[in-house]
Amino acid sequence: MSIETFPLGPLETNCHVVINGSDAVVVDPGGDLNGGLGEVLALLKDRQLTLRAILCTHFHFDHIYGVAALHEATGAPVYGPAGDASLLDTELGGGGAWGFPAVTSFKWEDLKEGTHTFGSLRCEVLLTPGHTPGSVSIRFPDLNAVMTGDLLFYHSVGRTDFPGSSQDALRKSLHKKIFILPQETAVYPGHGPNTNVGEELANNPYLWL
Template sequence: MNVYQLPLGPLQTNCYIVSNDVKEAVIFDPGEEADIIFNVIEENKLKPLAILLTHAHFDHIGAVDEVRDEYNIPVYIHKYEADWLTDGQKNGSASFLRNQTIFAREADHVIEKEGKMEFGQFTFSVFETPGHSPGSISFYNKELRTVFSGDALFQRSIGRTDLTGGDHELLIKSIKSKLLSLPDDVVVCSGHGPTTTIGEEKKHNPFF
């Protein structure tokens, strides 16, 4: 499998495209610059199956509708942020952006609880990792030994908790119970910045 990391938009929010041997692909957090996403998909002759959102802050959802419409694929989000896609106050764009509010249409599927999700030949374990936002979730692929953590866990840092529904203590609990329980060699693909590993964060992250 391949993982394409695409830092997009002014906040350099990481969109990830994951592909397998039969060219199926899933797309995480298409935040902006849909053309860059399209180029990677077309250049590698990929067949997108779904858009998976780790959470619904504006910098993670700006290109959702463009990508969804281009490939006619469904969007998945956690139930606690299902209404954030259409609400500029909740997704933060009304507060952080000048003269612009970012929206996306409602998700096609709402994730109700933790568990396994399958898309073509992909299998992901969904972990609820709230704290940065109420509906933050992480997606773990055991075969790839990679977890897509959104803005919960970063290299030597964690997500901010001063936005709508943020909770510092809950975020620390989420990371310790869900993410740091994964094997040390698991790669962490964060919503911003470089990738890291679970083992590195156990050793060097100052929040733990």
């Protein structure tokens, strides 16, 4: 198993491709065909991978720009958190915020908390609100890795000044869902470099939250 990461779209959102044999899932495709998504499609084609699912950690526009195009190109089903459904009708979810273009709409199914299997890929969805009301983190236990979206970054945390955000909820999500994981667990965030749970416990200046 392996993970390939592509910074995509106008805010260089990390799109993570998780691969096991001939199966793959894509987490947070944040760029369209003109914003780097072609690199993801080329990877799938070159390695002859079957995309089993498109997973969204939350429904902010910069994390979902490529969802519709990726679904159209592959036929893979789309999953996202029901708690963020209302965001898709706002500029932060549907696009238009800060002058960025609109997001092409797409059909999706609820990515419920708990264990899921997509082809040969097994993951655990953790409900981790704070940055958004329904934000989830996606843990791949066979890789000892968790994808945190915009909940947790290298030495930083997600913004909580957006409508629907909550600093208190983010703090609880970090301490009850992420920092209970083994310290060697790799953290693949929505922006910036990777880190791990132990590194953030020791050095993240925002843990006073």
